[in-house]
Amino acid sequence: MFVLVEMVDTVRIPPWSFQRQLNDAIAEELNKKLANKVVYKVGLCICLYDITKLDDSYIFPGDGASHTKVHFRYVVFHPFLDEILIGKIKYCSQEGVHVTMGFFDDILIPPESLQQPAKFDEAEQVWLWEYETDEGAHDLYMDQGEEIRFRVTDEVFVDTSPTGPATATPDTPGQPGQPGQSTAPPAEDAGEKKEAPYTLIGTICEPGLGLLSWWNN
Amino acid sequence: MEVKNANAAMLSNYEVFKLLTDLKEQRKDSGKNKHSVGQQNLNTIMYETLKYLSKTPCSRQSPEIVKEFLTTMMPHKLTKAEKLQLLNHRPQTAVEMQLLVEESEERLSEEQIEELIQTVADVLPGDPEQENAAPADAEMDEGSEQS
Numbered sequence A: 001m002f003v004l005v006e007m008v009d010t011v012r013i014p015p016w017s018f019q020r021q022l023n024d025a026i027a028e029e030l031n032k033k034l035a036n037k038v039v040y041k042v043g044l045c046i047c048l049y050d051i052t053k054l055d056d057s058y059i060f061p062g063d064g065a066s067h068t069k070v071h072f073r074y075v076v077f078h079p080f081l082d083e084i085l086i087g088k089i090k091y092c093s094q095e096g097v098h099v100t101m102g103f104f105d106d107i108l109i110p111p112e113s114l115q116q117p118a119k120f121d122e123a124e125q126v127w128l129w130e131y132e133t134d135e136g137a138h139d140l141y142m143d144q145g146e147e148i149r150f151r152v153t154d155e156v157f158v159d160t161s162p163t164g165p166a167t168a169t170p171d172t173p174g175q176p177g178q179p180g181q182s183t184a185p186p187a188e189d190a191g192e193k194k195e196a197p198y199t200l201i202g203t204i205c206e207p208g209l210g211l212l213s214w215w216n217n
Numbered sequence B: 001m002e003v004k005n006a007n008a009a010m011l012s013n014y015e016v017f018k019l020l021t022d023l024k025e026q027r028k029d030s031g032k033n034k035h036s037v038g039q040q041n042l043n044t045i046m047y048e049t050l051k052y053l054s055k056t057p058c059s060r061q062s063p064e065i066v067k068e069f070l071t072t073m074m075p076h077k078l079t080k081a082e083k084l085q086l087l088n089h090r091p092q093t094a095v096e097m098q099l100l101v102e103e104s105e106e107r108l109s110e111e112q113i114e115e116l117i118q119t120v121a122d123v124l125p126g127d128p129e130q131e132n133a134a135p136a137d138a139e140m141d142e143g144s145e146q147s
Helices: A022-034 A184-191 B013-030 B037-053 B063-076 B080-089 B094-100 B110-123 B128-146
Strands: A002-013 A043-059 A066-077 A084-093 A096-100 A107-109 A118-121 A126-133 A136-141 A147-157 A198-203 B002-011
Touching: A002 A022, A002 A043, A002 B013, A022 A043, A022 A066, A022 B037, A043 B013, A043 B037, A066 B002, A084 B080, A096 A147, B002 B013, B002 B080, B013 B037, B013 B080, B063 B080, B063 B110, B080 B094, B094 B110
Parallel strands: A107 A198
Antiparallel strands: A002 A066, A002 B002, A043 A066, A084 A096, A084 A147, A096 A107, A118 A126, A126 A136, A147 A198
């Protein structure tokens, strides 16, 4: 579930923090920068593991702060392919079952990866497994808050760095920046949903996967 | 910022749990600056991750237990990822074992799977609540069979 990632960065320590131990000040800055943030193609950063090397600190003209190149290792949440994880069902939608692990929310199990045959109950907005036994079909509901065991099949990283103003929006061709068009930039935001920088795609289409209550004796 | 190695090492849930618990202790002593705006992200992720991990078997493990587990697992010829998953999940049934061990039908016989389940149950401490409930059920079953 968690991996250690070796990184290098230059940390800026402002002059009012000079009385602190350098290691503590650097650790705090690194955690401030990376904790609970997704690094593209790496994963969700949790916390600093250790500092492996500190290069010399420099002070540049015009800036009273010291700049130090730091080699460090960070604990990152990055499950490997086919890893089994346990989470809770956040909610169900047409797109599938959304699972959360508390510290990481963007896990989706698409309808084709549910235990088949599966059906979406529109009234209750919940997916269910039409489980056939000799006695007849049981409908096993995937309710909110239930613990669920799933296998990671794919991960999607989206680069959500800000793009410059030069990109023209596809729905307002040739009309960016006009004073009357107050809707041009906000419409772009309102129309697009904010994309999650890191999404996991899972499956429960195997014996043993799905709600824990399905498999407990 | 540069990423030198995106996969330098795999960490068990126990290692992350211990790191976060120690960090929490350290920050408790530090006083007021942990509530500043910049520290909120660290606080959130630490709280949520600790909340998640405290409900997994890793919260009852120690370095000695992990070492003993890995030594006991050596003869079974499992991959590093499989041993890590066994350590993190502590499977109790054959179905769970087959999920965590790849191609278990070909590599392990039924008795070997049973043996693995037994070893896991012996070496890794389980949930005391769950284990107290089980003997009670067994007594109830015996009672009903006798009558």
